[in-house]
Amino acid sequence: xxxxHHLNEPLLMxxxxxxxxxxxxxxxxxxxxxxxxxxxxxxxxxxxxxxMLERCEPAGIGDSALAATLALIDGMGSELGQAPxxxxxxxxxxxxxxxxxxxxxxxxxxxxxxxxxxxxxxxxAGPATARLFRxxxxxxxxxxxxxxIELTLVLRGAFRxxxxxxxxxxxxxxxxxxxxxxxxxxxxxxxxxAATDAPLRFNALLPRLAQRFLRI
Amino acid sequence: xxxxxxxxEVSGAAAPRNLYAAPNAVSKPVPETRNVTAPADTADARWxxxxxxxxxxxxxxxxxxxxxxxxxxxxAFLMKSxxxxxxxxxxxxxxxxxxxxxxxxxxxSRASVATWIFTVARNxxxxxxxxMRRPExxxxxxxxxxxxxxxxxxxxxxxxxxLAAALAVLPEKQRALIEKAYFGELSHSEIAAATGLPLxxxxxxxRLALDRLRHAMQRVDE
Numbered sequence: 001x002x003x004x005h006h007l008n009e010p011l012l013m014x015x016x017x018x019x020x021x022x023x024x025x026x027x028x029x030x031x032x033x034x035x036x037x038x039x040x041x042x043x044x045x046x047x048x049x050x051x052m053l054e055r056c057e058p059a060g061i062g063d064s065a066l067a068a069t070l071a072l073i074d075g076m077g078s079e080l081g082q083a084p085x086x087x088x089x090x091x092x093x094x095x096x097x098x099x100x101x102x103x104x105x106x107x108x109x110x111x112x113x114x115x116x117x118x119x120x121x122x123x124x125a126g127p128a129t130a131r132l133f134r135x136x137x138x139x140x141x142x143x144x145x146x147x148x149i150e151l152t153l154v155l156r157g158a159f160r161x162x163x164x165x166x167x168x169x170x171x172x173x174x175x176x177x178x179x180x181x182x183x184x185x186x187x188x189x190x191x192x193x194a195a196t197d198a199p200l201r202f203n204a205l206l207p208r209l210a211q212r213f214l215r216i
Numbered sequence: 217x218x219x220x221x222x223x224x225e226v227s228g229a230a231a232p233r234n235l236y237a238a239p240n241a242v243s244k245p246v247p248e249t250r251n252v253t254a255p256a257d258t259a260d261a262r263w264x265x266x267x268x269x270x271x272x273x274x275x276x277x278x279x280x281x282x283x284x285x286x287x288x289x290x291x292a293f294l295m296k297s298x299x300x301x302x303x304x305x306x307x308x309x310x311x312x313x314x315x316x317x318x319x320x321x322x323x324x325s326r327a328s329v330a331t332w333i334f335t336v337a338r339n340x341x342x343x344x345x346x347x348m349r350r351p352e353x354x355x356x357x358x359x360x361x362x363x364x365x366x367x368x369x370x371x372x373x374x375x376x377x378x379l380a381a382a383l384a385v386l387p388e389k390q391r392a393l394i395e396k397a398y399f400g401e402l403s404h405s406e407i408a409a410a411t412g413l414p415l416x417x418x419x420x421x422x423r424l425a426l427d428r429l430r431h432a433m434q435r436v437d438e
């Protein structure tokens with residue numbers, strides 16, 4: 001798999017710092033599960049965070065805190081020997097997305113949003129919302145713009161819009177200046193994960209009305 | 217937003233912070249301690265030895281050394297992020313307890329001890345302060361041979377030292393911007409301005425390690 005469209009530096013840095021809203025973090029983490037390049041870049045931002053921690057002027061903390069922590073340790077079990085769960089190699093939905101969905105593609109509870117397009121809202125806290133889209137092969141998502149930032153990560157199939165082609169693992173970063181009409185490639189339905197921090201802005205009347213009911 | 221904190225506030229309020237201000241001497245590790253052999257060129261190498269002793273021997277002296285150095289910094293880090301002192305101290309204790317509990321997951325060829333503890337503290341902050349989940353990427357299966365290549369470990373420690381040095385000589389304005397990104401909320405455009413950081417060599421080193429790992433895993437699969 002060759003990934004062409006990656007997370008940008010601000011997103012990676014904010015994900016490393018832990019300041020992204022959960023929906024954006026979900027897109028970032030899922031992309032990194034598929035992308036060694038961004039995994040390495042994230043590790044370097046984490047190293048920056050380590051240096052920041054090291055540079056902190058130590059705050060006062062007493063030896064009683066050490067005793068309290070040792071007591072905390074005595075009260076809990078060890079995780080020794082517990083290896084992290086084995087990733088499902090090549091699954092359409094990598095972790096951490098699987099956890100949010102509660103399984104693989106079969107576990108997604110799709111709801112129709114018209115035009116053959118289906119969506120499934122995911123449960124995330126904070127100002128961004130995350131959802132899965134399923135666009136039938138050859139079909140398009142209604143022409144829309146963005147009030148905030150929209151991240152779209154392709155999980156299966158591919159789509160094209162005015163800017164480029166996006167295949168599995170690619171993430172498109174769209175901001176408020178972007179108006180686009182993504183079209184799924186022929187041959188296979190396109191499944192993608194999308195997160196937005198503000199409602200989309202549809203250009204046609206009907207989707208605009210539907211938006212209110214569908215929480216897009 | 218900070219429900220569940222009141223108990224700590226009661227016990228913490230009695231003690232003025234200055235009373236516990238850690239003198240610098242305490243935060244320096246004692247090089248020769250039981251079970252901790254320190255062939256260290258860098259401070260991080262010493263901390264890595266402590267982590268090993270905590271993992272392998274459940275060594276409380278080694279843990280105490282880590283605690284005295286890192287707990288005050290984790291507390292400071294959380295306070296800079298806007299957490300009040302008592303919650304920050306409570307979280308710092310949680311973070312250090314997690315360090316004890318998950319010591320077996322620390323790999324010195326992938327990150328410095330400070331970096332690893334930073335990620336634990338960051339996750340605690342998201343959980344306790346921001347009240348969100350932290351979706352994490354799939355961890356790569358690093359195989360049963362838990363011992364990392366010593367050359368990789370040394371290289372990572374050297375890169376970490378180099379990064380710290382590069383940060384120290386950064387123009388104040390740029391460093392302040394990076395600190396803001398890590399300690400608080402920063403808009404996308406502000407973060408964009410903060411990039412162009414000296415991260416290239418660490419990135420390529422990790423990239424190299426990942427490539428080697430993939431290669432090794434492929435051989436296992438065949």
